[in-house]
Amino acid sequence: MELLEQVQRRxxxxxxxxxxxxxxxxxxxxxxxxxxxxxLRGDLIAAFQYLKEAYKKAGEELFTRACSDKTRGNGFKLKEGRFRLDIRKFITMRVVRHWNRLLGEVVDAPSLEVSKARLDGALSNLV
Incomplete structure (x- = not known):
């Protein structure tokens, strides 16, 4: 357990x-x-920005969209890939699995603020 987690518990x-x-x-x-x-919340917010908003151009280099007709959960699935050691790509390895599990209402939110609010609701339901 990390020191910060111990402090939070105490x-x-x-x-x-x-x-x-x-x-x-x-x-x-x-x-x-x-x-x-x-x-995880911070990683998913950054992914939203890379895929949908502020850093969309850079997001095209970081993430690969999965081609699939299966849209269970959300219709904006990402493909997991293998990367060489590149610090910018660590976020993709941490976030893809969680991103693909999000509901469509979180992924397809019209803005970052709406996405954050919906993401908080989804994360509060996680155990």
Whole structure:
């Protein structure tokens, strides 16, 4: 467990009335995500920007769209690829599997703000 996660666990235990709950339940009660979910959220937001908005041109180099008629989940599936060590491409390896599991309403959001709100709802349902 990383130091930041230990600090998060310790600090949420100090809140009166929540000390008897598990760490996940304390975070849920406080409306917070674990550090792992926050990292994933940041990666998915960056992927949205690369694929849909601000960095769309660069996104064409980073991500490959999967050609498939199976649109279960969302219609904007990505293909996992193999990359040589290139720091910019690490995000693609971390995010593709999660991106493909997102619902269409998150992936096809009209703006980044709408996507963030829908993504938060989807992530809060993850265990």
């Amino acid at each position: 600090d949420t235990k100090m809140i009166r009335g929540l000390e008897h709950l598990s760490c996940e339940d304390r975070l849920r009660e406080l409306g917070l995500f674990s550090l792992e979910k926050r990292r």
